[in-house]
Amino acid sequence: MKRKESPSNSLKAYEGQPLSGSLESFDHITKELFDGTEDLSIRRFHVFGQHKAAMYSFSHMVQQSSVNEDIIKPLMHIPHHLQGRSFAPDELPDVILYEALYHGDVAREQKVDNVIKAILAGSTVILIEGVGEAIVISTRSIEKRGIEQPATEQVIRGPREGFIETLNTNLALIRYRLQSTDLRIKMREIGRRTKSKVAICYMDGIADPEILKELDRRMEPIDIDGVLDSGYLEQFIEDNKWSPFPQVQYTERPDKIVANLMEGRIAILVDGSPLALVVPTVFNQFYQTVEDYTERFMLMSAIRMARLVALMFSLVFPSLYVAIISFNPELIPTEFAVAVAGGRAGVPFPAVVEVLIMEVSMEVLREATIRLPQQVGGALSIVGVLVVGQAAVSAGFASPITVVIIALTTIGSFATPAYNAALALRLLRFPLIIMAGMFGLYGIMIGLIIIANHLLALKSFGVPYLSPLVPGNFQGMKDLLIRGPLGSLTKRPVFLNPQDSVKFRRKENDDAAGKQQDNPSPS
Incomplete structure (x- = not known):
């Protein structure tokens, strides 16, 4: 008996293969890849009552009301401004994208493997007979829990919102608090089978580019079946796998992530996990809390x-x-x-x-x-x-x-x-x-x-684990054993090598400097 290929290998056989434009051919591909899967929904219809088409999606992953109102209805009932016109098959993608569909997130795709991946991710895909490209519409809608106070990090004074399992919601919580054009979010896909989305967040102009390169270098070779939680990534990117001390900090709090981003650290979020990772990490981060900065x-x-x-x-x-x-x-x-x-x-x-x-x-x-x-x-x-x-x-x-x-x-x-x-x-x-x-x-x-010797030798992405104690830094000492006044914490941590080291400026000093430039003293 011939052994059946695993799903990942089956999809790999179609990598880079262009769509043929035949619905029958694509039906054959979906039958081969999803044989025995009963939740794949295939809806056949005629675009504008003239051209044969089929819509593919997983019914439990899409927002059905949006599919009915924004996709099927405008494609089956020709809009008023298009009535009386006839279209050749190769014109249909442009007409559908720019004149018919009532949806904001639409794209074209010409490769078989990318179309299958879009269906697996929860998108709705439309193929038209005789057209060698598919229309991919983002209709993913997954039930999620509400935003609640984090159970692992109790707070007395401070925001009470915590991350949930949905990546888009978590990124929105960060954007809500950090409304800056310098915030950069890079997306990755890790996991041969889960295809988990991973977001890397950092502040352009603050974060050290060398740390970003090091993070990319460590994440590039990760080849695993699935990333079910951010803890999987933590074990791949940490410096010393034999150390009992954590070299990557995790948190459920968006405000803590924003604070770390503004210091020059990098945050890593995984779709499906409510815990975000922060790198680089030093030991003093593990005994600090939100209240340390919201109280006197x-x-x-x-x-x-x-x-x-x-x-x-x-x-x-x-x-x-x-x-x-x-x-x-x-x-x-x-x-x-x-x-x-x-x-x-x-x-x-x-x-x-x-x-x-x-x-x-x-x-x-x-x-x-x-x-x-x-x-x-x-x-x-x-x-x-x-x-x-x-x-x-x-x-x-x-x-x-x-x-x-x-x-x-x-x-x-x-x-x-x-x-x-x-x-x-x-x-x-x-x-x-x-x-x-x-x-x-x-x-x-x-x-x-x-x-102590182990802690002195330990590093997190090249940053000494006992910073700012070793090597010593006076500015960093203000937030080590005790917490100095907020007005005295004017610099970002030196050990992170931030591109912009100044975190806090006194406005009166800036105004005085401006007046000095406007009225220079006579030489």
């Missing part, structure tokens, strides 16, 4: 410092506890040491094993809470923390101080705004705990030095 700088600087403390808690607190309990108990005040020793009296495991068991249990509980339905997940988290934790202490599997340490660590990881950065810190806790159990405080220092 002194308050948000304090909150940002609290986030950094929580970030360090989530990384080193359990390993620090293990090292002190196992190797350096003399560092603990005497009264507290007696309380800790009393709590651990009935625990049969060493501190490192106890902490590892509790950490693994917490990770399992966290994953179960995420995967369960929302109505059940909240109840499970409360039961897990209260009942299971108390039962573990009562049964002698864990000491009360260990439960407190793990609880503080978990809360600290929740305070990190970016989920992927928090996940990296959660994973790095385990090797640090093991090294603390083996070598004590020396093990923690060795582990932190290895992490």
